[in-house]
Structures are given as C-alpha cells and as structure tokens.
Amino acid sequence: MSKLPLETIEEILSYIDEDDITTFHSLSFINRTWCNLCIPHLWKKPFNIKNNNNNSKNLYKIITIILSFLDEEQKSVLKLNEKKTGIFSTKKLLYNYPSYIRQLDFNKLFLLITEWIIKNKKYRTKFKENYFIKNSDKFTFDFSIFKEDEEDYELNFSYNRIIERCCLKDQEKLAFFEYIFKIIIARSKGIRKLFVDIYHENEEIAYTIPKDYFKYIFELKDFGKCFSGLNEFSCKGNFHKTWLINGIKKYSHDIRKLTIYPWNRNYINDLRVKDLKGLLKAQKNLKSLSFSVDSEVEKKVIECMQGNISKTLESFNMKYGDLTDNELKYLSKCKKLKKLYFDTVYFDESINILGKIIYPDLDELIFFNCNFSNSFIDLLKEFIKNNGHNLKNFQLSQNIIDINNINNNNLDINDILSTLLVSCSNLSNFYVNIDNQSDIILFFKILRQFKHSLKSINVGNYNNGIPKFNFNYDFMLEFIEIFMSMSNIINLDLSNWEISFNSFKIFIENCCHSKILLKVFKVSCVGGSKEDLESLIESNAKLNSRSLDNILIIENDEIKNITIVWH
Template structure:
C-alpha cells in the first residue's frame, strides 16, 4: 500500500478528508503519503479542529516560523524580536496549503502575541501585522474563502489580484469599509456563498459585490437588533440591497434575511431551496411586507425557518410549495395555529423535522399532523409563556399517534416546569415502551442551575432537578430512552 502512486493516494485521502484521526495516521506511512496528506490537513486548520486558545497560539507561532530572514531582520531592526529561542524551520511551507483565509483569527492572535511580548507601540504593532499578513496575502496564494473583521486596512489588497480571484465564500463584519467591498468586487466574481452582517447606511460596496458575482448560490444577511433604525430609513437602505439580489434569481437557492422583505424579492427566487426569515423587533410591522410574502411561490423549497412572522403568512408560503419541504422551524405569534398546522400536513408529505411553538387550542390539528406526516423523524415543541401547553394532553397524543419514524424529541417549557411536573413526563415515557428508543432533550427557560442565592428555594429546585435526572436515567436503563439531556433553553 505504501508504494501506491500519488493519484491513487490522493483518491484514498479524498475519501478520508473528514476523518482527522485516519489522516494523521497517513502522515506516518512514508514521505509520499506525508507530502500528499499534509495539504489536506492544512487546507483549513482553524475550522478543521476544535482548537483551544493554547492550541491556536501554538498554531500561530508555527506560522511565524515562515517569516523570511529578511522579515525577521526587519522586525529586529525595529526592536521587535518574536522568537525567544532558535526554532527549526517547518518541514513544509504550511501557509502555502491554506485555502481559507480567516483574518479574524490572524488579527486576534497578532494582538495576543503583541501583548505577550509587551509590544505597545502602535507603529511596531502595525509593522508586525503587515509582515504577518504579507505571508498570507500575496500573489503566490489563491484562496477559496475569505473572512474580514471590522476596520480592516484596505491597502493590503493591492498587488494581490490573483490571491482572491477564485473566492467561493466571503464573510465580512458590518463595519468593514465600503472600499474593501468595492475593490473585492473587481477582484472576485466567483463567490457562491456570501455572508454579510449589514447595518443601515450606504450599501454601495455590498451591492457592487453582489452585482459582480456570476454564480451566487447562498446569501446570509444578518442584522443586529441593537442598531436602531426608523421604518423609513430602513426601507430606504434595504430596498436597493434586496433589488440587487433579484438579479441573481436564477442561481440563489439558499437565503437568510434577518428582516421581512420590503420588496417582492421572494417572488423572483423560484429556485429557492432554503429560506430563513427573521424579524427586527424595533420595527413595527408594515402590512405590504406581508403581502409580498403571502404571494411568493417557492415550488422547490425544502427548508423553512422563520421568527415572528404571522402564522397566516407562513401558511400561505407553505401552501405555495410543491411538497418538497422536509424541515420546518417556526417561532411565531400563534394568530391562527390551526390553519398553519393544516397547511403543514396538507402540503408537506415528506416532512422529517418540525420545530414549533404550540398553543392550547391546536391539539386536534396537531394530531392530524402526526397521522399525515409519516416520515417525521424529529420534533421540537416550545411552550411559550402567553399560551401554555397542557403537556398531559400533548403527551397522550404523541404516545398514540406518532409515526413509527419519530423518535427524536426536544420539549421546552417555562420556569422549572419539568422539575415540578415530572409525573406528566413519566406518563409519556411509560406509554412509549414498545416504540423506538428515543433521543430526548428537556429544556427550561430559567433553569434552577442559574439561581445563585443560597436559599431553600434553590436547594428545593436542585433536589427536584436530581429527581428529574433519576427519572430519565431509569427509563434509559429500561431502553425507552437511548440518550437524554437537560439543558437551558436558548430562546
């Protein structure tokens, strides 16, 4: 096996590219295997491994070893010595293998090493930063992804046209200079996935970057709620941004927007496979926005996620699909739960995952959903504070009408419910004994583990939590539960 030619070795390694342990073993076979494996492991070392801070520091220090003798002398002449001892040169030029440039990572660790060596001068920090970045940004490199932090220095792109000519992924912070985006739009036209943290103001750079792309497939537009903006200003800023996406209607398949569209954008995106819509809480709802959503036809949609969009509008979106929806995750305001749930089971025969907040007047339609969605595999139910669920009724419906395929559950309720109403859960588990062993998550909003005062209430709650764990463990021992978790709700 060690004598295989490089083409065969590369084919084998391609099959193992997500198996770090096996790839590390391949490094040790012989020089040929090592030379073929190293570029795969170093293609994206930051995201390939779950790195601790210490591991990141070690990785960054290894990067510094790639500085040329000229660069080291330049730093020393400025009174900067980043090498406390003589280190062996790397076996490979590892930086040449990098295909994913994360400038957040570089900025963070440049600042960290400046603190470690007590370099306080802004001029010296700038010198070090430029030397390190020149290792990564030059015309000997060609990246497929780029992430840029805020306030990044624009001149570092000069002379690096080749470096970013084949980008497929780009992310930037909301404070990135417009000039960077405009310059990048001239360097790269091959971006497929675009993630932007946007804010109100001029979108000239973003719009130019979007317009320059030839095969834009995935767009994630996030927006911070703390950036307060009036309705009129919001519409003035966001409208041209949405209109720029319409020009890519034939290629965009995945869209996330942290606000409800103010144009008829969705009516054009007929090839959309995934839609994730948010809602800006500081903006009042504008009626014509809902009209745009209500009349959108998304025949190929498979994944739908929405927050605080009226259920009547969501029902219309689902009714305008063609039966391909397999995942739905909804946090809405329960204006018309029954119509919404009807839309799901009448139009989503292949549904495998459902996450929704139920109200206490929709049990009958929920039962119909379980009967009709025969491929449902995972169910997450949230009991919201203004419309609490009767869990006893719900658990009875689940025990009697769940499809055979359903065995993954996450139940979220209000403060300490599970600690004080364990009987409800016990009845559900008892009735599940002849079914597929379940994967169960129990979540609470306001868990007792977050009560810090040393008082009887805390002690009582902790005792209830222990009993809850004991209950779940007993049913795990019986084989009814395969795995369980008790977690703090993230809503």
C-alpha cells in the first residue's frame, strides 16, 4: 500500500464517509504518506464528531492543539504556560492543523472550550475577578463593559432566566473563543460551512454571549478572507444576530444553503428586515433557503427574496407564520424550485393563486403540521395537477381548521389521492394521514401504481401512542398481497394503524424476508405480549438470515408501539 500513487490513495479516501473519523484515524498510521493525506480529512470539520463516536469523549483535546498555535504573549494571558495542560510549542507541531478546517460550529466550539477549561482547571492558575477587565487591551472584544459599576450592556438570555451579569467564568470562555477564532480565521484556507445554532431551552446555560460580541469578533483582520467562500450558513437560536448577519453579508456572497431562525417570537425582535434583505440580496447563487418567522419579519421574509434569488433558488423551507397571496406572488417567481417545505404554516383563506403556479422541476412537496381548511384542498389539487409530473416526495401531515367547525378534524383527502394517481408518475416517498376507511381503496391504488418506485410509506403518526385507525384483518391481507409485489420499499410506517397480533404475525412471516429490502417497520399492535412479539421478530430474522439492528416495543395499555430496524 505504501507504493500506491498519491492519486490512488486520494481516490480511496474519497469513498470514506467524511464523518468516519475512526477509519481516517486508523489509515493515518499506515505510513507518513497516508498520514499526510488523512490529516486534512480529519481536520476538515474537527468540531463535528458524532456523540456516538468513541473519539467524542476526547474531542476537547482539539482545543489543546489549536491553543498551541497562540504566541507566547497570548498563552500567558490565558495562563497556558503550564506543561500539564499539554500545550505544545509551535515549533514542535508537525502540521498546520487549522489550515485544514473547512467547517465551523460556534455552539460546539463554545462547549468544547467549556469542557477544556473544566478538564484543565487544576493545572492552571486562577484568574482574579477583574482579570479580563484589566487586560481588555489584549483582546478585540471590550471586556471593560463588565466593570462592576457598568450596567449598560445587554446579554442574551435563556427561556428560563435572564442573565444579569457575565461572570468571570463566562468572560474566560469569551476570551478563549476570541483567541481560538483568531487562529482559525488566520490559518484556515477558507471556511465553507458555518453553523451558529445556539439554544438554551430546558438546559443549563453553558456560556453567555454579550449582545454585541460578534460585532467585535467579526472585525478581526482575517475575517473577510476566511469567509469569502462560505457555501453554507446556519444561524438559529437564542442570541442577537444583527452583527453576525451583517458581518456575513459584507464578505460572503456565494452562500448556496442559508438557514435563518430568529429568536423565539415571545421574547425579542433580534433580526431586522433590512438585515435579512441585505443578506439575501448579496447572494449570487443561493440554492436553498430555510427560515422561521418572528413578529417583525413574519410578513416580509418572502418579500426579501429579490435579485438573483428568484433565478437560482431550488429549495424553500418555511417554518411558522402564515402564507397569503401576496407572499405566493413573490414565491411564484422562483421557477427553479425543486423543493417546497411548509412546517406549521397557516394558509390564509384568501389564497387563490396557488393553483396557477407552475414549477417545472418540482420533485418534493411537504406540508408538515400545517393549518388549512377543506377549501384549500381544491387549490392544492390544481397545484398537483400542474406540478406533479416530476413529484417524487409528497407529504400531507396536517392540522385541520374548518371555518364552520373549529373542532372538525376530518380532512377530505380523496381528491388529493385521486390527483396523485392521475398527475404523478414516479412517487418514491408518500406520507399522508390515512385514517379513514374511505381512503383505503385509493391508497391501495397508489401502492399498486407506484409499486416499483415507492421507497418510503407513512400513513400518519399516532397521537400519544394511540393509533387513529383500526386496520382490520381483511385490509391487512390485501395490503400484504400488494406489499409483496413492491420491489424497492425500505421504510414502512404504519404506526397510525392498529392491527391485531395475527395480522402482525402474517406480515412478519410474509414480508420480512431477505428478498424484500425493508429496513424499518413501525406499527401499533393489539394482542400478544411484549415477549411474544420479540420472539416472533427474532425467530423470523434468524430464519431468513436477516440481522436486526434494533427492536423497540413501547407498551401503552393494550397497544404496543413497535419499531423494527434491520441491518
């Protein structure tokens, strides 16, 4: 292997999942050549090791390596000169590790800094209470705002409590972050993905960020150079975003994927319309836009979609808020859209242009937990007729609002199912609440028509473990007959249906063998004990030489909510 050409080794490495740190780490020990080629992969996104990875428990040691690149004065300011912290001399470092960083996650970086400080507490000299205030001239951020007699500054706060002061521990984390961030932007050859997703709901606050902290941080010398090639930017959570948005807007004009979630609408307007409009207008080739609304920008986000966006946007994801004809007029100009995703959105009664909008390349249409009346169905039916020829992923998971009866939770989806049958030719993912007997016949027709293209089926999620529809034995026999003819199904979620133990047994025996690709199956079963169900699943897997990854059975009175995952 040591004599393989560099191009061949690079080709081999390109087939490894970029999150598979264990494999890259093992290959780096083959010899120096392999090590030289693996190090850039290991450091591409060093703060993104998954929690289930064995290396995640030592992830904080990455901070040690980055701190080693500080100059002696900076190390002294942070009291890092003690040998027991493991800080290296810059001359002893074999690689310019920060130069390989392409992905940065502020939340994870702050958490790792917090962990590093805790792990090395006994090896470092304690700071005096006003240490960072007195040494404010050593930083870009102005720590002098934390003087005891100074109350005129605003901090971010959590859902549970307001942070009244930024204590010494918080100041220490801010100091570490600034120096580490400075090293990364000075040495990295360009950050491609930036995630600033900071939430503190229902958990202890690990760190506190002053309102204008990002204003100072983004004025650092190398910021523009480092973020000029940013491709993906996610900005979500409970912190002030104005300075962050404006900093990115100034230098990053080639973002392809953008996610903006303002602070919880019940607290504060942390994002101004002009900031968002400027950020969107600056983008030359934006492909994906996801946003959540707050009270100020609720009616204006879609109106901000001007300039090149209407010519380049391919994916649109909206969470919360309401949609009217006015917003749809702007959205209708984005003719390259391939994905429309609405999450907990209220569709205004006055919408009437939906049925006239055409997206030639639309292949994904999702309504998750949305609010609309039965009158909306006619408009949606027309929309599917005009845009269903390329549709592969369709989801209609709804909250129902009826004008005449606010408690009416029955949505007539027969017309939607009929329209899908006529207008679509290649459905691969189908998620619709099938909880009425009148819908079963059309649902079975959909299964037959798309038996070779469907990969995922979901008939709706149960409410608090209680399925909505009793799927009787005769229905189950017909369903099994159809299912056995389906060639590509991987994910089947029938948890919204209640079936008997006998029906479950017949399905497992006929539809869970090695000739069927099914990997995930969910259903709600009545009858049979938990032990009986587990025994049936395990014996069938053994009989058909199938490996089980997981069996989860949650008992809810007589109902067992079952999830089976095969390897």
